[in-house]
Amino acid sequence: MSRRFVALAVLAVWVVGIVWLYRRNTLRTPEQILAEAALRISPATFYYILEQNGSQVGAASSGIDTTTTMIVSTDFLRGAVPVGPDTLRLEARSEAKFTRGLRLKDLSVRATGDLAPLALRGVMREGDENTLLLTSKSEGERAITQEVIVSRALFVPTMAPLPLLLRRTPRVGDTAQVAIFDPISRRVQEVTMRIQADSLFLVADSAAFDSTSGRWEKAHQDSVRGWRITARNAPITAWVDASGRLLAASEPGGISLVRTTFEIAFENWRIGNPARPTRRVPAAARRPPAPPARRESSGSP
Secondary structure: OOHHHHHHHHHHHHHHHHHHHHHHHHOOOHHHHHHHHHHOOOOEEEEEEEEEOOEEEEEEEEEEEEOOOOEEEEEEEEEEEEEOOEEEEEEEEEEEEEOOOOOEEEEEEEEEEOOOOEEEEEEEOOOOOOEEEEEEEEOOOOOEEEEEEOOOOEEOOOOOOHHHHHOOOOOOOOEEEEEEEEOOOOEEEEEEEEEEEEEEEEEEEEEEEEOOOOEEEEEEEEEEEEEEEEEOOOOOEEEEOOOOOEEEEEOOOOEEEEEEOHHHHHHHHHHHOOOOOOOOOOHHHOOOOOOOOOOOOOOOO
16 A cells, blocks of 8 residues: 555545544434533522622522532522612522533522512423413402413523623634523524623622621622623623623623622621611502623522
């Protein structure tokens, strides 16, 4: 066998490999992209301080857990949000369950506080990945069920960046089309998410109690690379890490979320805001607060 023949054979194998790799990375179906992204999900819970104009007005947490058959996203928020001359205390919990292929199965949202208690439950119709059966119920009202039709994979807001960040190494300019369920408007919005910029963040990863101030303070911080995610007509500016999890977010009203430790977020909020009975707002005056824009430790709220 001549050297020329061997060289040509090696070259042919190399070309075939390049073509196969190109086709694999460019001709994947949306289902394949989601399934590959789901394999890169790591269980973790992060904590956030909710601020308005530099002052803490609440605390939040966002967690993802995985099993052999399911991916579960849980979010929690507690705060006293200024709305005009008033301050509304609220507490909201949500849970969304996905298949191992990142397809939504069902979701639930519960909100209590000065506003009328609200419960939402959404279930994807069995055998139909494009129809969400959404049931909502407010205190003193009858439950209302409606069908919401979607043409692509549906996510809750905290999970929406995952398909964009986990399909490959993030790069500025990358885009992904997703459908996002907004629990405030109870609508589904199909958006094109885009990575606009990247930057380094210093995130508190441990805290120590300061007996002088009577509050928890940052003990150590770590640098985390973040990517700025935007979508057309979206009022929120969000930064996420390489795993698609929220680092910081802000909205034009001055409300922001910043990742931190459990103690700095929840314990400092508890210290500064002892439990008080909630004040029910009259029905005529009820207005849901503007959606807060969405830093790490151990513990739970």
